[in-house]
Amino acid sequence: MTDTPAQEAPPTTPSPRRRKPPRRVTVTAVSKIAPRLISVEVTGEELDGFAEAAPTAHLKVMLPPPGADRLLLPEQGPEGPVWSHDESLRPVMRTYTPRRYDPATKTLEIQFVLHGVGPASAWAERVAVGDEIAVAGPGGRFAFDPAVERWWLAADESALPAVGTLLDVLPETASAEVHIEVEGPDDEIELPSAAKTTVTWHHRRSATAFGAELADAARSADIADGTRIWVACEAAAMRGIRRYFTRERGLPASSLVTRGYWRAGEANHPDHDYGED
Ligand SMILES: Cc1cc2nc3c(=O)[nH]c(=O)nc-3n(C[C@H](O)[C@H](O)[C@H](O)COP(=O)(O)OP(=O)(O)OC[C@H]3O[C@@H](n4cnc5c(N)ncnc54)[C@H](O)[C@@H]3O)c2cc1C
16 A cells, blocks of 8 residues: 655745834833833833733834934835835834833833943933834743742843843742842842742942852852743853853753843844853
C-alpha cells in the first residue's frame, strides 16, 4: 500500500508584517514621583481599544526630534508606513513601560527616568500639559503565572515602572524579595502590593557602577526552589546576574526572566534583549 502524499498547503502570498499604526495622544498631567522620575499621563481618542497590557509589557513612545516643535508621523500606505518629510523630522522612538491604563478615561501613564543624556530623557525634563506624542504597542512576551508563590526581583530605576506593574498583579498568597538600585535615597518610592514584599533599596556605589549592587544582591540571595527570578537593568549588568544564577548556582533558565533595558554608551537599546545569547 502506498502512502497518500501529505496534502500541500495552497501557495500563499506572504503578507507584509503589519504593525498597528501609532496612536496620537496628548499629555494631560505631569508630576514628579521622585526628583529623577517623572509621571506623564496621556490621553486621546486613538487610545480607544488600547489593549490592557500584561505586567512588564512595553510600548514604543514617539517624540518630536530635538529642535522640532511638533510630532510628524509616517502616513499609513498599503505597504506599510511611508515617510514623506525631511529625515531630520523623523520622530525619536524609545521603549517605555505602560505603567497604568484606564480604559474609562482612555488615560495611559508612562514614567520617565531623567538619566541626563538622550532625547527621551531630555523631552521628559521639559514635558508640559498639551504636548503631543504617539505610542505604539503594547508588546512583550512575558507571561505572568499567578501560581508562582515566590519571586526574586532586581531592577534599576528604568525598570521601576515595570516592577510596579508586576507588584500590582501579585496575589496576597505570593511573596516577593525586591532589590532596586537607584542613585540615592531621594529616588526611593512607594511600591505597594497585595503580596508579602521586602524591598531593599541599594544606592549606586559610584556614578557609573550600574547594576553592581544588584549583582551583589544576587550573590547573597537565598533562592528557594520554585522561586521565579525577574531582573531588568543595564544590559551588561543583567548578563552578569543571569550568568551567575544559571552557571554558578545552576538554576534552570526557565526560572529566570532577564532583560537589558538599556546599555551604557548605546542609544536606543533594543526592546528584546533577554540576555539569552
Ligand atoms: C522593555 C523596556 C521597558 C522600559 N521601560 C522604561 C520605563 O518605563 N521608564 C524609563 O525611564 N525607561 C524605560 N526603559 C529604558 C529606556 O528605553 C532607555 O533608558 C532609553 O535609552 C531612554 O532613551 P533616551 O533617549 O533617554 O536615551 P538614549 O538616546 O537611548 O541613550 C543616550 C545615552 O544615555 C544612556 N542611558 C540610557 N538610559 C539610561 C538610564 N536609564 N540610566 C543611565 N543612562 C542611560 C545610554 O547608555 C546612552 O549612552 C525601558 C526599556 C525597555 C527595553
